Amino acid sequence: MTQACHRKCVPPYYKEAELSKGESVCLDRCVAKYLEVHERMGKKLTELSLQDEELLKRMQQGTGTA
Amino acid sequence: SGGGCPRPVMAAMSPPSSSSGGPEPPPPPLQYSLLLQHLVGEQRRPRAWDPTALGGIPSPPKSEEQKMVERAMESCAFKAALACVGGFVLGGAFGVFTAGIDTNVGFDPKDPYRTPTAKEVLKDMGQRGISYAKNFAIVGAMFSCTECVVESYRGKSDWKNSVISGCITGGAIGFRAGLKAGVIGCGGFAAFSAAIDYYLR
Numbered sequence: 001m002t003q004a005c006h007r008k009c010v011p012p013y014y015k016e017a018e019l020s021k022g023e024s025v026c027l028d029r030c031v032a033k034y035l036e037v038h039e040r041m042g043k044k045l046t047e048l049s050l051q052d053e054e055l056l057k058r059m060q061q062g063t064g065t066a
Numbered sequence: 067s068g069g070g071c072p073r074p075v076m077a078a079m080s081p082p083s084s085s086s087g088g089p090e091p092p093p094p095p096l097q098y099s100l101l102l103q104h105l106v107g108e109q110r111r112p113r114a115w116d117p118t119a120l121g122g123i124p125s126p127p128k129s130e131e132q133k134m135v136e137r138a139m140e141s142c143a144f145k146a147a148l149a150c151v152g153g154f155v156l157g158g159a160f161g162v163f164t165a166g167i168d169t170n171v172g173f174d175p176k177d178p179y180r181t182p183t184a185k186e187v188l189k190d191m192g193q194r195g196i197s198y199a200k201n202f203a204i205v206g207a208m209f210s211c212t213e214c215v216v217e218s219y220r221g222k223s224d225w226k227n228s229v230i231s232g233c234i235t236g237g238a239i240g241f242r243a244g245l246k247a248g249v250i251g252c253g254g255f256a257a258f259s260a261a262i263d264y265y266l267r
Contacts (some may be wrong), residue, residue, distance in 0.1 A: 009221070011222075021140060022217040022222045023221075023222075045098060048098035053099060
């Protein structure tokens with residue numbers, strides 16, 4: 001996350017060490033988006049993997065009885 | 067849930083799909099449980115953590131008051147207030163200085179040949195200084211406020227912020243005298259801001 005937001009928000013050439021207002025605002029937004037995307041992706045993936053598991057169980061039951 | 071899926075998932079899923087195809091079987095559907103394991107489960111690729119990425123130099127965490135004070139000092143309102151006060155002081159100094167080199171200070175229209183007294187001259191200089199100071203303060207506050215707002219909106223910090231806010235400020239000032247004056251004010255102030263910015267960067 002640090003690397004991604006640094007690449008997006010902080011330009012490669014700079015003259016002072018302090019974060020300017022624009023950069024701090026950009027970093028706030030970047031971190032918030034990253035965490036939200038992370039959370040949503042995690043939920044979606046667990047949901048899909050649960051579907052996967054159910055399908056697998058049904059298939060195994062199908063091949064077991066057949 | 068997803069972590070307990072066994073390996074034979076892939077093998078169990080591929081035979082039904084290959085039997086339906088001709089010479090080239092369609093690719094097996096995506097195994098989300100496997101994907102989950104690869105992303106956040108046991109099979110994720112180890113990353114080499116750059117020690118500087120996590121703040122290699124240990125520093126004490128900031129207290130709540132410190133964070134609040136820093137947030138207040140970085141806010142747009144504080145910057146505008148600072149520019150207002152700075153503009154007031156600068157404008158006052160500039161006004162008094164211009165009054166000092168002006169020959170018409172203390173001029174009495176009723177009796178043009180009388181030398182004005184020191185009190186009248188000082189009063190005139192003070193009025194002029196105050197008038198310049200107010201103008202500078204308003205212009206400075208407007209410019210600083212718009213620049214801060216534009217920078218917060220864009221999320222970047224470069225020369226375009228001062229040009230845009232210079233145009234807005236100049237346009238707002240000139241607009242009171244008509245549309246054409248507004249456009250000229252926008253262009254002039256934007257060019258002035260760009261020049262100052264170029265000099266400062």
